[in-house]
Amino acid sequence: MNLGITAKAAPAIRVEIPADRAAVDDLVEEAFGDPSVKRLVQLIRASEHWLPELSLVAERDGEILGHVLFSTTDLATDRGTVRILLLSPLAVRPSAQGTGVARALVETGLAAAERTDYGVVVLEGDPQMYRRFGFRSATPLGIKRPSEKIPEPAWQAHRLAGYHAGLRGQVSYPSAFWETGSVGP
DSSP states (O other), X not given: OOOSOOOOOOOEEEEOOGGGHHHHHHHHHHXXXXXXXXXXXXXXXXXXXXXXXXXXXXXXXXXXXXXXXXXXXXXXXXXXXXXXXXXXXXXXXXXXXXXTHHHHHHHHHHHHHHTSSOOEEEEESOHXXXXXXXXXXXXXXXXXXXXXXXXXXXXXXXXXXXXXXXXOEEEEOXXXXXXXXXXXX
16 A cells, blocks of 8 residues: 655765765755854864765765764873864754664764774764764763863763773864864853
């Protein structure tokens, strides 16, 4: 029996290419309603923290529906500074929110992150949303927030295969986060 409901195919998740940049920038601004988040993505792309292979888009029928960016950030440990991963931002076109696009982006991104030498991914975000991907409070791991502006419950971490107990210390966000006011609520 046909109920008149047409299921949409799952979006294809792939690495962002240079030709996607304008569409990604527009999508990020639309999703957040804030041009500073678009600027954040642009500044990260131009920085040493940019990992092109971990900037992913969700696409369906030639339309980019979502984007997730994993870049590097510094963790000052008692043995020196170590690079870890930072998930930010995650953006989904408002018309595609609630359709599994965010889930597909984060799961694919974490699977790609597992194939790197990085030991942990940190983020600031909604604990209920990110818990389903294995994120937990970063504080018990000894990973300190880069700013008191970030609410303690929002500061989270996901251990990767390369995780070890020495990954403890103070996170220092890349300058792009400070320049765009992308720290805390």
